[in-house]
Amino acid sequence: MDKLRCMEVMVAVVEAGSFAGAARQLNISAVMVGKHIQQLEAHLGARLLARSTRSRHSLSEVGAAFYEDSKRVLEQVRWAESAVERSRAAPQGLLRISAPITLGGQLIAPLVAQYLLQHEQVRVDLQLSDSVVDLAGDGIDAAVRIGQVVDEGLVARPLKPYRMVIAAAPAYLARHGQPRRAAELAQHSCLSHSVWQRRNEWTLFDGQEALRWPEVARFSCNQGDGLRTAALQGLGLIMQPEVLLADDLAAGRLVAVLQGSSPPPRPVHLLYAADRRQLPKLSRFIEHLVGALGS
Template identity: 55%
Template sequence: MDKLRGMETFIAVVESGSFTGAASRLEMSAVMVGKYIALLETQLGTRLLERNTRRQSLTDAGRVYFDEAKRVLEQVSIAESAVERLRTAPAGTLRVSAPTSLGGCVIAPLTATFLQLWPDVRVELDLTNRRVDLVDEGIDLAIRIGEVHNDDLVAKYLCPYRMVICAAPEYLARHGTPQTPADLVDHLCLSHTVWTARNEWRLPGVEGEVRWKRDAILRCNDGYGLRMAAIAGAGLLLQPEVLVAEELAKGKLIRVLEDFTPEPRPVHLLWRQDLRPLPKLTHFIAHILAGAQTLTSP
């Protein structure tokens, strides 16, 4: 038996004063009302109602059960109302995972404007290049760079993740501007130690694939440090476009070898399948889709 339905039936019997009144209120037969009461009494091992042909009254156990059952159903109603509010307007905590660079430059600013629009939402933004498990780790939304191979998740294309080769005007004035990857042999390279164990750039579009020489003038495990070194004129830099967009716009860094940069990789939004996703997630996804197109456009 549905215990909550049994409680609801018992309360209706007490408040209406009869099985017939409860049946009319609950839109069921008086016989079914009687079955619910009988099953409740059997489960509890005691009588809840004293009844005869003229009237009914509560036993001591019935009075206690009536008060407690009403409290239980009130709490259920409060819980259902809370969930319904979540489904009508964005509210609650949203857990988001994003790659470190893209997350810091694109997702974090967009999250800030989203929170201004929906102050009842709280966001936990985890910036990591590790591939998180959305189900095991309770993540509502993940942003990933590269192809997606997971049929258990919903994937929505967000934007291309472009790379750019650039250098400071002062560096180019001293060393010249490379026109093809073959010219890189005469240039200084700034390399990220995490990107490749062999410390090489691989540039498409030329026969045999050109790789940067192994003895980079500066290696660093932090993209910001490499960017500051490039602005100071230390050498050529290969980084995601979103990280150097401001410096490129201000002329602090100049694009080179635009026809030979690595192919852009796709960025996707990933979330768990749900027939009715909560508004906090659907509104956040819409906000990220709208904002990222502007921030990452060429």
């Protein structure tokens, strides 16, 4: 039994004054109107309508109370439906996004700011973490991830690949010379990301030989920006994401070296659940991000 439909028929009968009038209003047969009322009365175990004349019906005491409550329920349903329509026209509400720390801080955060300037009724909670989040369990609408996609039943939209750059300050290269092969890194002062020692290592190439970034470092840090600051002081060579070093490379504060030995780029994807794509706040964000960073 469709309870809302039965309530709608009940209200139409009361307001039209007869089954025939309700049938015309709802564009169904009078027989069908009667069936809906019978189903409702059987479900409730109470008589709602009493025939007062040959064709007109009057409300019982229980029916009068049910009629008033039904009108309120139907009004709430109409309000909810209109709210959905409004949200389709104008994105609104809270959007929760997850992204890796460096990529998120350098690229995603500025794009989120642009998106918010375009959609004033949306709020964004951007969570930067290199941990893999559970979208459904953590209440995340969309996540940007680096690396191959593990099938989680999510939609994966490709973004620009994540590239690494090996670089040093001109002052360091003036003192120690520029390495010509990846194997020479062992004789240089290399600044290391401490997380690489446990996971997420990058592979360099010296011709056909695969090499790792030197494990022994005078300075290590668990944040790329700390390594960048040390490199700008001339402390040594770093290998960090292109998005983090782009401005320094363009300004000459850092110089890229061993470009043929840099690790292969890793894929980046924007992930979200297919059933949430219809939310305007998310669909517009997807369009915005893919438009700016789509591969």
